[in-house]
Amino acid sequence: MNRIYLSMSRGAVLIIAVFASISLSCGDSSRRRSVSVLYAGSLATVMENGLGPAFAKATGYEYKGEAQGSLGGARMIHDHLRSPDVFISADPSVNESVLMGRGNEDIVTWFLTLASSQLVLAYNPDSKFAGQFEAASAGSIPWYEVLQTPGVRFGRGDPSIDPKGYRSLFLFDLAGKHYNRPEIPGLLGDPMNPAQVFPEIVLLARVESGQFDAGVFYKHEVVAHKLPFITFPPEISLGDPKFSAFYARAGYTTPSGDQVRGAPILFTITIPKTVRNQAGAEAFLRFLLSSNNLLEEFGLGPVDHEVGGDALKAPLELRGFSSGAYEP
Numbered sequence: 001m002n003r004i005y006l007s008m009s010r011g012a013v014l015i016i017a018v019f020a021s022i023s024l025s026c027g028d029s030s031r032r033r034s035v036s037v038l039y040a041g042s043l044a045t046v047m048e049n050g051l052g053p054a055f056a057k058a059t060g061y062e063y064k065g066e067a068q069g070s071l072g073g074a075r076m077i078h079d080h081l082r083s084p085d086v087f088i089s090a091d092p093s094v095n096e097s098v099l100m101g102r103g104n105e106d107i108v109t110w111f112l113t114l115a116s117s118q119l120v121l122a123y124n125p126d127s128k129f130a131g132q133f134e135a136a137s138a139g140s141i142p143w144y145e146v147l148q149t150p151g152v153r154f155g156r157g158d159p160s161i162d163p164k165g166y167r168s169l170f171l172f173d174l175a176g177k178h179y180n181r182p183e184i185p186g187l188l189g190d191p192m193n194p195a196q197v198f199p200e201i202v203l204l205a206r207v208e209s210g211q212f213d214a215g216v217f218y219k220h221e222v223v224a225h226k227l228p229f230i231t232f233p234p235e236i237s238l239g240d241p242k243f244s245a246f247y248a249r250a251g252y253t254t255p256s257g258d259q260v261r262g263a264p265i266l267f268t269i270t271i272p273k274t275v276r277n278q279a280g281a282e283a284f285l286r287f288l289l290s291s292n293n294l295l296e297e298f299g300l301g302p303v304d305h306e307v308g309g310d311a312l313k314a315p316l317e318l319r320g321f322s323s324g325a326y327e328p
Helices: 010-033 041-059 070-078 092-099 130-137 143-147 163-178 184-188 200-209 219-225 241-247 278-289 292-297
Strands: 034-040 062-068 086-089 110-116 119-123 214-218 229-231 251-253 259-261 266-270 307-309
Touching: 010 278, 034 041, 034 070, 034 278, 041 062, 041 200, 041 219, 041 278, 041 292, 062 070, 070 086, 070 092, 086 092, 086 278, 092 110, 092 266, 092 307, 110 278, 119 130, 119 163, 119 219, 130 143, 130 229, 143 184, 163 184, 163 214, 163 241, 163 251, 200 214, 200 219, 214 219, 219 229, 266 278
Parallel strands: 034 062, 034 086
Antiparallel strands: 086 266, 110 266, 110 307, 119 214, 119 229, 251 259
């Protein structure tokens, strides 16, 4: 049998080794200077046009963001399909049910509450029903009567992957109780009604383009996109902790078996164990946790930054931002 031997001089080997070392070093350096953030899809405009660039400008780190429905994004992390440095969820329970605990490999051991929001009904100002939506916004007619108008097209998020999706179900359930109008939840049809349910970004685009007349969104989304909206009473908007007990009367079990209940809307932030750039991740959290004015500018509500999970597992420098323990 003929054998072919590849010979190489010691100098050539040295050159290749040097280039390999430079390549690995550059790759490591790039990772050290960039921070990957997987965040709730409703924050897309806020993160990409506001907070992300502001963080990069203030710190010199490169910001790399990806929007996903919080529940879907958490499952991606859990299933090792994503490995972000930072995870921002639209619901504390997403951390607790999908990423925390031994059964979830302790991917997340702590989180900090970041900001609050509330549900609103945004509408297209050029809709042929815009006058009715304006009247509802002024309190002249009930908002749910406008949605009952023949021909009105409205949408909502996907409750199987998106907290805003199941919170929309809570909204209509609570509205039926609050107004003593049991027919209101029926406006949604099936929880996964394909005529209404769309991913966050798709739904927003449909309302902006006029394909839909209205949709249920977080306030910060429509503020960022400059859409007119109807404010719901605090009893049903999921935006006021005073009504926590009433919110908890609404519940939903997702198709994957996750059980969720109504609660005030809270966004959380954490560093999962998938982190590759620990220093950059901590810098990102420090920036956001000290930027309440910037969060408010984009329509998010300020909150006390409470720590959930094991506070002692949080990085020492970040514990100073905590005002106490988070209690569901």
